[in-house]
Amino acid sequence: MESLSCLVLKPSPPTRLFFPPRIPQMALPGSTFGFPPSMDYQLPITTAKLALKPIRASTSTVPTTPSTTSTVASSPTAASTKKALVPIGFGTEEMEAVILVDVLRRAGAEVTVASVEPQLEVHASGGTKLVADTRISTCSDRVFDLVALPGGMPGSAQLRDCEILKKITSKQAEEKRLYGGISTAPAVTLLPWGLLKRKRTTCHPAFFDRLPTFWAVKSNIQVSGELTTSQGPGTSFLFALALVEQLFGESVAREIGELLFMHSADDKPRKEEFNKVDWAVSHTPRVLVPVANGSEEIEIVTIVDILRRAKVDVVVASVEKSVKILASQGVKIIADKLIGDAAGSIYDLIILPGGVAGTGQLQKSRILKKLLKEQDAAGRMLGAVCSSLTVLHKHGLLKEKKATAHPSAITELSNPVDGPKVVIDGKLITSMGLATVSDFALAIVSKFFGHARARSVAEGLVFEYPRS
Template structure:
């Protein structure tokens, strides 16, 4: 049995990926980002194959033009004979959608073969915030498979649904016994892993609301905690960090760094959270109604995060498909079921229309005559509209960015408007709001909450998801 001193002896590891601090490498002249976290009770897991400092495939900042199935890797190893890293992400009724979707998206970007498995008797699962997700398979189909990582999203009652699944308990317990990686976030470390006994002799963290359930001696109030083969994190607002930590454990720090750069998890010291021009009030005399149109190829992180955060602020969000079906295959293979078809959603008036990115999705959205009509009416009526990532291109085509300050994904920024704003995650000009997308979507959604309800409401929502947000 390990001695107590050996269990608690810390090993500090520099986990490199774009975070908050920009540092220049004097030897190479290349900027990098890093932060340190502490590993207890074991050494960091590294990739089993050698990887060069630069992945075998050069990454373009431009998004793929077609939806990517889970089997297609972005950071494939140069030795194609090696099998991809296999990851299991189980979901159930009440799973936290931001956590599940961000994990799946980020891990697939890194090249992992991710299986989303339902612990329910159906593949369609309604998540904690009301988003409907469709799993790839049932958990029963995963019982005889070996995974490099099992990653549990949180949410309530989702974490309890995972806990009560005997098959998932067996899979995860075998994962721990055979010293393969397993992780959990939000409520799952306390509600799921604790009853299974998979927390023993591990430093562990979770959502602040569940910290009192953890053994006091082993509980750590940190965003990310790595302890042997167990990785834990705090909530929806720390899921990008958590996901990149999982990538680092599976593939190494160079892959994690490059994925982080594509996600815009890089904030220079002089970058502002938001910039606002031509300031006007966004107040409405009723519960705000928001339309979020989506299509095959829409960026799932943006769709799910916007819907989740706005619903936490008590905004009525309608996710509407511009396809012939409400079932959508998003850009990284996540399956989402919209609330309505666009033709049915168009019967209502919306205080805000928000366009998500994803190149293939943007092309589909731009061809929707109903959506074009809704956007034109939105402008003429003086109501609010917004876009992020590559979707500001839709507004540009309709002349809705004329004389407006805006930002967007770097790949299209120069083609939009002469009023481009650099150095801000979110740009507001009157009743237009834009953002670069992906990891900036949280600030985008919180900026909308702040404009509608005030800073205090936005900060309250941010605290609930464990996301750093300014006090004033």
């Protein structure tokens, strides 16, 4: 019988914790990859930039149809597929959960997203509605190569109180298979289960004082035997890549890092702005994020989560016939409403996420086309990431604007800017997509509210952001 502790519904929506500025990182030497499974290794923020060369323009990072098993060329065969469990609950941090699932699936892992609630639909901490693949009760007798816990509150408490998940993870540790947690999960979930004993551990700075003093480490990533821990949403890509390396090896982790644009770009600016104009509004900014089957889940969730943290009113609208979306790497997301229902409102900014299949669906939407043209005619802001620049191009909305995009789409731009992750030209903001969308979303926060607000949000994410 399924434990009653897994069946408790919370009547009120999840709330954000206030996270103080992150603790300064320890600048220890070391490479990005090569975590020995039997040794401790910590990755501080000063060495967290991956020295990877940019992806070739002809390479596409997303499938043409939604898939739960998109892999890189060097991924293992089906016979050696690694199995991973990512549990979610009411109040789970959506960036951490979705980035974990997305990156692991890109590497070739068979990822099961399991709900610890009685229903599959889970309201994440920032308001995103995710749909799990199954309930945790169906996973009790399965063997996983990895159990990875996202953080978020009260999500970590929900995971902690699930007896089935506790047994699965405890068995994972006993049998010396990989397990880990990010953000609040190490302190709130793994610690009460007794799974941090004699393990060097890190977690979100706001919960750092809960960790055993001698074993607590102030680093973005900490690998201690079979246990891997990390600090927060802003370190989710590094956390996921550390797990990919342990499952599949350094070459696969490096290839995935390239696909995600996790390459070092210290010699180029994070952001470039042309024809600067003021974006400030006298009301709470309203932002529309249209989505479709095949849209990039990393981009949807990261943009929405960060903007909502900054107190932006964000509406996620489906251009499909249903609000239920199957994103490019198989993550299931429920939009707030259909695009037709969203069309009656005025938005300060409309942002198009990427994804090859999703971009095609966005381009077909007549309602969205009308909204975009009205937005442009009214002199309001537009944004696009990854491959979605092609939608603006097809509708004649780029004109001579400076912009950037995914390498596979940048040839369609009349005035491309090479180098920066984010390009702003007047009231148009664009990004390469994938791992660059945190910078993209924070740039929007800065334009609406100022740099101080953007930096405050970045600190809560444990995301390195310039002081000025």
